[in-house]
Structure formats: structure tokens, C-alpha cells
Amino acid sequence: MIYFDNSATTKPYPEVIESFMKVTSNYFGNPSSLHGLGVQSEKLLSAARKQIADLLKVKSSEIYFTSGGTEGNNLAIKGAAHSQGNRGKHIITTAIEHPSVEDACQSLTKMGYEITYLPVNEFGQIDVTDVKEALREDTILVSVMHVNNEVGSIQPIAEIGKLLKQCPNVLFHVDHVQGTGKVSLSLREANVDLCTISGHKVHGLKGTGILYVREGVRVDPLFHGGNQETKIRSGTENVAGIVALSKALRISMDNQLLYHDKLQQIKTYLYKGLKEMDGVLVNSPEEGAPHIVNFSVPGLKSEVLLHALESEGIYVSTTSACSSKKRTISKTVDAMFHNSARSESVIRISTTYGNEMEEAKQVLAAIQKIVANLEKIMRVAK
Amino acid sequence: MKFDHIIIRYGEISTKKRNRKGFVDKMKAHIRWSLKDIEGVVLTANRERMYVLLNGADHKPVIDRLKGIFGIQSLSPAIKIERDLEVMKTAALYYLNHTLEEVNTFKITTKRADKDFPYNTDEINRAIGGHLLRNTEDLKVDVKNPDLNLLVEVRREAVYLTGEIIQGAGGLPFGSSGKAMLMLSGGIDSPVAGFLSMKRGLDVEAIHFYSPPFTSERSRQKVIDLAGKLAEINGSMKVHIVPFTEIQLLIQKQIPENYSMTTTRRLMMRVADRIREKEEAMALITGESLGQVASQTMSSMFAINEVTNTPILRPLITMDKTEIIKIARELDTFEISNLPYEDCCTVFTPASPKTKPKREKVNYYESFVDFESLIEKAVSETEILTVKPGQTFDKEEAMEDLF
Numbered sequence: 001m002i003y004f005d006n007s008a009t010t011k012p013y014p015e016v017i018e019s020f021m022k023v024t025s026n027y028f029g030n031p032s033s034l035h036g037l038g039v040q041s042e043k044l045l046s047a048a049r050k051q052i053a054d055l056l057k058v059k060s061s062e063i064y065f066t067s068g069g070t071e072g073n074n075l076a077i078k079g080a081a082h083s084q085g086n087r088g089k090h091i092i093t094t095a096i097e098h099p100s101v102e103d104a105c106q107s108l109t110k111m112g113y114e115i116t117y118l119p120v121n122e123f124g125q126i127d128v129t130d131v132k133e134a135l136r137e138d139t140i141l142v143s144v145m146h147v148n149n150e151v152g153s154i155q156p157i158a159e160i161g162k163l164l165k166q167c168p169n170v171l172f173h174v175d176h177v178q179g180t181g182k183v184s185l186s187l188r189e190a191n192v193d194l195c196t197i198s199g200h201k202v203h204g205l206k207g208t209g210i211l212y213v214r215e216g217v218r219v220d221p222l223f224h225g226g227n228q229e230t231k232i233r234s235g236t237e238n239v240a241g242i243v244a245l246s247k248a249l250r251i252s253m254d255n256q257l258l259y260h261d262k263l264q265q266i267k268t269y270l271y272k273g274l275k276e277m278d279g280v281l282v283n284s285p286e287e288g289a290p291h292i293v294n295f296s297v298p299g300l301k302s303e304v305l306l307h308a309l310e311s312e313g314i315y316v317s318t319t320s321a322c323s324s325k326k327r328t329i330s331k332t333v334d335a336m337f338h339n340s341a342r343s344e345s346v347i348r349i350s351t352t353y354g355n356e357m358e359e360a361k362q363v364l365a366a367i368q369k370i371v372a373n374l375e376k377i378m379r380v381a382k
Numbered sequence: 383m384k385f386d387h388i389i390i391r392y393g394e395i396s397t398k399k400r401n402r403k404g405f406v407d408k409m410k411a412h413i414r415w416s417l418k419d420i421e422g423v424v425l426t427a428n429r430e431r432m433y434v435l436l437n438g439a440d441h442k443p444v445i446d447r448l449k450g451i452f453g454i455q456s457l458s459p460a461i462k463i464e465r466d467l468e469v470m471k472t473a474a475l476y477y478l479n480h481t482l483e484e485v486n487t488f489k490i491t492t493k494r495a496d497k498d499f500p501y502n503t504d505e506i507n508r509a510i511g512g513h514l515l516r517n518t519e520d521l522k523v524d525v526k527n528p529d530l531n532l533l534v535e536v537r538r539e540a541v542y543l544t545g546e547i548i549q550g551a552g553g554l555p556f557g558s559s560g561k562a563m564l565m566l567s568g569g570i571d572s573p574v575a576g577f578l579s580m581k582r583g584l585d586v587e588a589i590h591f592y593s594p595p596f597t598s599e600r601s602r603q604k605v606i607d608l609a610g611k612l613a614e615i616n617g618s619m620k621v622h623i624v625p626f627t628e629i630q631l632l633i634q635k636q637i638p639e640n641y642s643m644t645t646t647r648r649l650m651m652r653v654a655d656r657i658r659e660k661e662e663a664m665a666l667i668t669g670e671s672l673g674q675v676a677s678q679t680m681s682s683m684f685a686i687n688e689v690t691n692t693p694i695l696r697p698l699i700t701m702d703k704t705e706i707i708k709i710a711r712e713l714d715t716f717e718i719s720n721l722p723y724e725d726c727c728t729v730f731t732p733a734s735p736k737t738k739p740k741r742e743k744v745n746y747y748e749s750f751v752d753f754e755s756l757i758e759k760a761v762s763e764t765e766i767l768t769v770k771p772g773q774t775f776d777k778e779e780a781m782e783d784l785f
Binding site: 019022023027034037039042043044047048051059061166167243246247250 | 463484598599600603633717783784785
């Protein structure tokens, strides 16, 4: 099996599962309990929080645990909107956000919020001057993803942060789910106020996530209850998942230091190989994230190619896994190229640190073979 | 292009005469310690200033650490370059683009110590100023009150560029005032009192009164966490944890309720003073602020203070709670202090403690009880920990491999 769908989810590291098992069976106390078992759980929680804060170079008190990327993005956007709503009701985001950002913004329009969607160029990037021009008196939030989940384009987060530094009333949210452990981002230097991270994209477990909330930023909670996580996210903490997440993040960030070049080599190899292939259009920018290569075979439905690859034991995805069941076109590719033949036939390859060059070679050969075969059939069909 | 040294200006130390060397040496030692893991940096000092030579190290982390060192009035990053107008222009632009604070207005001040340099000050000012304006957006000249006054010093051996002035922590160098014992409760005030004492050059050790099973492991951990925050200043802090349960129980039994608080404080003072003597410190520090609670009225302090003639330093005595909270937030101790666990001061609080206790009365009540042997015992059973920064959440060994 060749697993090239790491942007959908990653396989948990064995060490991570081991941590989870140990914590969940040995330290099962509720961290809010006053007795000794509770104290132990709370210690683990604090230690995990501290380790994550150190890895992200922020303070422990700025780390909040969530159930993953979707919750983190919803909490950041709706929570910020609700706490700032009396100041203004304008939000700026991009045309290529993950549905958990896009739909969270969309849901706010019912309450009178106005959303500006910034366009992207053919490299899948927004223009910082567009952000500047979109800013208004009543803008309360700018939400921009760091690395695009479909094509891997990297947004100019640091520059946007620099621009927003001059607008202290505008909060800056970054969806860092795809960037974590792959493309570095300094939250402090980029002046980020809110940042979402998901556990299962960095070889942690599903159902774990982090929301960074800069000190002094107010976010209204989505859940009310036991006042855990200083009231921002009530609900008994998933201590075992959180400890596992802190380990997964540590290992992933170590791997980023050790194997980033290897990952980049594999990407370059795939990118070049696909670019030269007949009938194939590469959608990802060359300068994008080192783990995502997105391409189209116009005229050939994504799903057909996906299943053909699957029959060879190769797992990839069409658009993002979250939306691929909807059989829609790739929103990101459409926003980049405005070409429906291209955005209907999208395949995403996403790698991670455990992948080898040998696998990339096999995948490329398989694509070559399948496309050539199917093209024959397609041409007949045309 | 890179910053190659940082200028450090002394604050109060410069007013010291013959003792100055001692202060400077303490500060030097503290700076050396705090920069020890940054490769390449070298520290040199003269009578008025110190210089950190960066030798390729990034200036930002160095400045970040220097900002927390007591005794430093202000800092400025500087660039040493060759005597060439083009290089000077490039360096000036680099300086402007790498300031810590946003710069919207500037001016150039040239000092030409070497009159052989082919351009005069006016020409240099204009050449560099013009270059900056051409290569930036929204930047303006303001000769009266600029955000950045870029100083260009032309000397025989080189040209020096500096200008941004970063505020230091002020105060006196760590340890230059001797040692004192901080009574650290776990509340908001005492860590702040500890910090302010350290700022005046004191070397501080903490004393905490621990009353299991009435107070939990969590309140003990809280104090260790707080000490861990204060330890960031110099690398470690000794914490003396005094088992106080027996004494508290005896007070409950023997002293009338409205005087129990006064006696408790007096006994804490006596135990603390005994530990101070053992550690050869010269003062006790408390987080008291006048009138904040019953034990902090003038009459209370008068009654409590009777048990010792050791100086008791009360750095917060005139501060309001809001002022104290502000510092606690900056120190990052506020959130820890705010955790809702019982501590030795809250667990036995009487319903209506005397706000105006009398010395005669408290002495009379205490005269029926022999506390001395219990004080001895508490002192001898005191546990001593050395808390390091970042060790605050001590992962126990069994838990280590989980992370």
C-alpha cells in the first residue's frame, strides 16, 4: 500500500498510540477532580500544554484544547465575531478556505455580518494589497489559511500580520492545520491572534486539536458548561488525546528539521514528472508546501482516476477529503484557473515524512500508465 | 549586513562612586549567565557602558534576554561598518528595517570625530536621509521628535551606526543587595513582592507554609510554579516548605478565635525568622499591602511585627490591588495565583478576625501555650527544594516517556 493522502489524515505514530494507551488506562482521573487521581491528570494536562506552548514559542496560557480543526476554526471565527460584534460586523477571508472557515463565516451572515472573500492568483495566493483595500472601519476579523489544503499554496501570513499590526482592532486568525509540521510559522512574529491546529494531521489522534488565543484576545465560547479551559471551551479535557497530541507535535517538528529536504525532493520529483506528462496539468504552485501536489487530467473525472490508482494499492484524494463526497468541483482550483474542465478532474497527492522516493516513482509510473490507458478510452468516447 | 554589537547603558549604578565595580561585576555575571547558551557572544565593559559583541549571533534573542536583567537602563543595537558612504547608506536602511518598534519618522545625527573623512556632517546626513526616503514607503523626516534618531559616528577606525533605544529593566544588579527570605503564599501579592525585591538587587529565597491534609498537593505545586516563574530571573530559586499543620491545629485549640489569625501570623514570622537565620539572610519579605485584609491593618502589623527585629520588607505596602495585579500579569504569575486552591492562610481563617488586635492581649493568650518545641520541629522538618525555570510542571519520571 502506498498512502499518499496525508492531508486528509495521517497514520498516528506508534509512540503516540503508546502514550495514549498508557494515559487513558493509568491516569484516567478527571483533571478537574480534587483528589490525587485528578491531580495527576491535571499535571499531565499542564505538562502537555507547556510542551506545546514551548514548541510554538508562545505561553501556556495561550493554548486551548479543542476537538480538532473544525472546532478550532469555528471557535476562533464565531467566538471572535460574537465578542467583537458590537464594534463591527465585517470579516475578511479568502476564496479558498476550508469549509470549516468558509461555512462558519457564512453562518454569521444570518446575524448581519458581512464577509469579503479575497480572490487568489494562479499560484493560489492572495495579494496583501487586496487585504489592505478590503479593510474597513467595521472590520473585526481577518481569517487566512496558512497552507491551502487542496493545492498547498502558502499565503503571505507574515506580511498580512505586519499590515494588521497597524490595525489593533482587527483580529487575525490563521488556519494552520495543513501547515503545522510542514511549513514553519512564527505566531509571534506574524502577529497572529488566533491559530488553529489539528492533531490528526500531524500523526496524532482524531478528535484532538489546539486553538492558540493570544493573551488579551477575547473569544466567546461555543459550549457552556464546566468552565474548563478558562471557560473558553467547557467539557472534560481529553487528557490522553492531548498528551498524545503533544508528543505527535514534538515528533513532527523534529521530523521537519530532519527530513524537510527529503520531503521537498519527493515533491519536486512528483511535480516535475507530472508537469511533463501528456494530458496532465499541475495545479499546485512550484513554491508551495513540500507535501502537496495537486493535478488535473481534464476530461477525466477525478473519481475514475482515484479508483484506478486504488486498484494499484495507491491512496490519494480528489479535492479535500472533507468535501469529496459532495462530488463537486475543486473550489480552490476553480478560484485559481476559472476552468471547469480543470477543476472537475482534480487529484491531490499529499505526502509526509515517512514516505520514500521509491513510492513516488511507483505512483508516477502508475499515473502515467492509467492516464495513457484511460485517455484511449476517453478519446473513443469523445 | 547584520547588527554586530549591543550597547548597554547603566542606570542607577552610574551614580555609585567607589562601590561601582561591585555592582558592575554582579551585572556582568548576570548577563554572562543569561547569554551563556548563545554562541559567539562576548561581553566587554568600561566605566560607563557594556558592549555585547554578537559575532554573528542574532541580535533579537540577545536583546530579549538583556531586557529582563536588572541594572540595565537601556540598550541599543549597533552596527560597525567601513568608512564608505555607500556602505553607510545600506547599513542605515538595514537598521531602519530591523528596529523592534515601528518607525514612521526619523532623523539622522552625524558625529564626525575624524575630520579627515571626505564628507562633512551635512553631506552625510543628506546622503543617508535621502537614501532612506527613496527606499521606504510612508517614512518622514522629523527633526524635533523622531521615532528613530539614527546616530552615525565617524571614527578613525570605523563608522558606528546606532539609534534605537530599548528600555531595560532598571533596578540594581541581581544579588548586589544581599539575601532575603520571601514569604510566598500562592496568592497574587507575594510573587510580585518577590519580583520587586529582586529588582532592588536582592537574592531571594522563598518560604512556604504547607498544611496537609487541609491544603492539597495542588496548592504546594502552585507555589513551586510561582517560584519557577521568579526563577526565570536568575536561573533557580530555593523554596523552603514548612510543615505547618501541627502549629495551626494547636492555635485553633488554644487561642481565642478572633485572635487566632494574629497568632498564626506571629508564628509564621517566628518560623520564617529562624529559617532566615539558618540561611544567613538579612531580611524577610512579605506581600502585605496596607489595609487589604485584617492581618494587614496598621494595628495588626504592629502586633505581628513584635516577634522579630529583623527588617521586614513590604514592597507592596502602598500599592492598590489593581496595581499589583498589573505587575502580576506582566510577570505571568497572575493566572497561577488565581487557581482556586485552599492555602495555609485561607483554611483556618476565623469568621471575624480582629482588625485591631492588641499586643498585650495576644501575648497574654500565647503565654499559656508552649509553641517553641513545635517551631523547632517545623524548622527541622522543613523541606528544601531548588526550583528551576520551566520545571514548573514537573513531569514525574514515570510520566516522562509519555511526552
